[in-house]
Amino acid sequence: MKIELRHIHKHFGPVHANDDITLTIPSGSIFGLLGENGAGKSTLMKILSGYFHPDAGEIRVNGSPVVLHSPADAIRFGIGMLHQDPMDFPPMRVIDNFMVGYPEGLTLPRAAARAALESISARFGFTLDPDAFVGSLTVGERQQLEIARLLWLGAQVLIFDEPTTGISAQQKEKLFAALRRLAEAGKTVIFVTHKLEEVQILCDQVAVLRAGKVVGQTRAPYDLDALVRMMFGKAVSKGQRTSAPLGDVVLQIKRLAVEDIRLRIAGVNLEVREGEVIGLAGMEGSGQRHLLRACAGLVRPVEGEIWVDGENLTGKGYHEFMRRGVAYVPAARLEEGLVPTLTLMEHVILADEQRGLVIDRQTALEKTRDRIATFNIRGRPNLPVESLSGGNQQRALLALLRPGLRLILMEHPTRGLDMESAIWVWETLKRRCREERTAIFFMSSDLEEILHYSDRILVFFSGQVSEPIPAEGTTTEQLGQLIGGRGFPSGKEVQP
């Protein structure tokens, strides 16, 4: 189906998120939508999928104008969207999730759904256990589930809003193969991203959005430098690898073991020094998160000890760790890091040292303005955090970290961030290492990020943890192989 968007406008308060956007999207090919954080990509796609109403403008499907009152209408026209944050139901089973939104019948089409899920999975190389709980799946699997569901419903137009955020390299390959096959089958595929490499290897043509406007449109082959300039309005590059000089030992981990129902990591020994950056590499769910959470005092280790600045904090709670200058930045921004419905200013107030009973609004407002300026957040003090674009939520999270921390624990510090923001985030983090002697412990599924920014790397493979390896001199290929399990003793778990 051919989709035409004509003169679409959308305002959120004073923000002009979509400003007179006109695009024609043909079927049978992959159409890229490229743009920095907050450019208005998700907003436009939500309008096309009926989730938002445009303030002005028209949508045409195969040449005839349509009005989409709700996502239900869009689904009827065969338009399906994979949202940036998975729009699924974590406590439900895969098969139930698959059936939510199926349009007809009184009883559940269980058998048919199972068969469909199986055949679609087989066709695209997905591995989905129909009886697993969605909450236990990796982000990549949740996306596969959503794609399978859209196909089952017979979607002709498939919108993918940053589908590669938080999935492994293998899952990404599978996903891209699937998208190509969909386009070959004549479907209209729209691929939203802020990553140039992805546009380059996947998209037949691309439109670039900046500050709500279409600033350019080109076809493959691409001039990457030109695309960067269109995206950011200037040239952007990553810069050289840098390391801060190391100081005293901040964190000591001795024979640590942490477990939950699914996984156990054991026998971890490590010393982290002031100014040092340690990257935790591994497939999602290999135990990196367990280690981070134990070091933040969020889970109690079942064996071993954790020392911070020469003091044994084993078994102490998060607040005790916080008092010693340990901060934790979770990946689930809106679930754990920020409080939805509270405004930016209220977050600044909460994150500050709590003194007195009455909130000094004026000071708080100034402080918030100040943070917004230093951290370059696109938003206003009284805006609820969930209305910020993904990249700006991440900036807000960083803006809330107090100065003078000893240790920062981060899950995916730049997940969902565009190149410029990611570089900016690491500049701020590295500055803390240099000037405040903070140590950083972070996990990421982006190997380049790990190699470029850490001093040493721990590799996780299904609960096993490697000795620290120096990042300098390690290549992406080597690290990729380690993550895949090379060099780890085979078998299930190593018990101490």
Next chain:
Amino acid sequence: MSSHEILIGLAGVLFAAAPVVFATIGETLTERSGIINLSVNGTILLAAMASFAVSVSTHSLWLGFLMGMAIGALVALTVAFSSIALKQSQVAVGFVLTLMTRDLSYFLGNPYMGLRGPRVQSLPIPVLGQIPIIGPLFFRQDPLTYLSFILIGAAWWWVFRTRPGLTLQAVGERPEAAYARGAPVHRLRYLYAAVGGALVGLAGPTYSLSVKAGWKGTISGLDGIGWIALALTIFGGWDPIRGAAGAYLFALLQWLGLVLQPYMPNIPSQVLQVAPFPLMILTLLLVNIGNAEWVDRTLAGLPPDARRWVRRILRWMQVVPPASLGVPFEEE
């Protein structure tokens, strides 16, 4: 006590539990959609009074029941409306409504205090009623008790086995995701508020026209039942069968309180009458304890085998509320 007496007593437990089952399942359906209707206690009182008044005046049981259900639906719709359209807190509105309807029932019910009115007759089912043990327990009841049995299965089937039921779960879990999949979130929330509210309302006439026939104002003994139904909704983990099991447990405890009284002369009778309430709190504590962080911390200190077992048991008992319970959602 002879076995015959025990059988009669247990049949009485099933009978007395029917209104609690109605209210619990009604609230379960409403809360599954994400609306928390705290007005249950007052609603039951007002519905009981009004349906009794209607039945006395019109000599029609049907009109009485209709009245009770209409009141329940109306009060619940008020909660839904003030949350969805007026953006008010469901908890605050529900709480005010529960107080208001309660006082209203005592005030408006005055003229009907102690009057004799119609009541629902028991309706033994011919062949089935003759089966030993099962017959007297399940098939020599009144129509409302039969209805309560059917409702448990029907509600469970609806929620867990039908397509609209799955949508209901989705709406209460993540309304924005359900909306993205085409569910009319607001319309469904109104619908389930009304249906669930009507079932809560049905509990009223089930008392005043059957289980505790008549209207005796503040000494009707109905005050507090609504709060129990709310607690049972949680105890049941928003599952109609588990919730109903809780209702039967509660009725059983109340009956035991009465039966055991003569055998324990030293314990004041009030203690036995009130005992079911703290016991319900205890069970609530048990099903929610697995969610607490300190439990997890304590567990980490146990030896591995014990740890595994305790975890398993807690997980089995644990209930998780619909994630968006009481949280407003805005359709664009």
